[in-house]
Amino acid sequence: MTDTIPRLAVPADVPAVKSVTDAAFRHYIERIGLVPAPMEYDHAANVAAGRVFVVGNPVLGLVVVIPEADHLYLDEIAVHPDAQGTGLGRTLLTWVETHARELGLPEVRLLTNAMMWENQKLYERYGYEITERRLDGPYDRIHYRKRVSPLLHPPGTA
Secondary structure (H helix, E strand, C coil), rough: CCCCCCCEHHHHHHHHHHHHHHHHCCCCCHCCCCCHHHCCCHHHHHHCCCCCCEEECCCCEEEEEECCCCCCEEEEEEECCCHHHCCCCHHHHHHHHHHHHHHCCCCEEEECCCCCHHHHHHHHHCCCCCEEEEEEEEEEEEEEEECCCCCCCCCCCC
């Protein structure tokens, strides 16, 4: 895959965003007994809000990020099964951390379902720490954060 730098999604990407999200999360339905929340997102609204960044042509991976006052919230990370095991997930996580730094935010926060063991191992391997576990409606969620160091030279400075 040659294009591994995420780009801001455009309206024409919405079908691919839905397709990649569904493909990445579909196998969890049976395990958790619920449709994973990202599969029910309003992808068009997230794209219109400038929250979705995609990788690949065709799209093979994506992140949905929401800047908050004191952190960057990683609302979704999805890699199409055809691209899993290629390092794309790590590339996306690295990009999210860099994006947080560029925005001047000191940490990235995210959550995952307690039944998504693979995600928990991935986040912990890359330095995310558990901050809490709680029930949100029918979802049993584990919340994570990772502090990111500030940029030595913020954009626009020398």
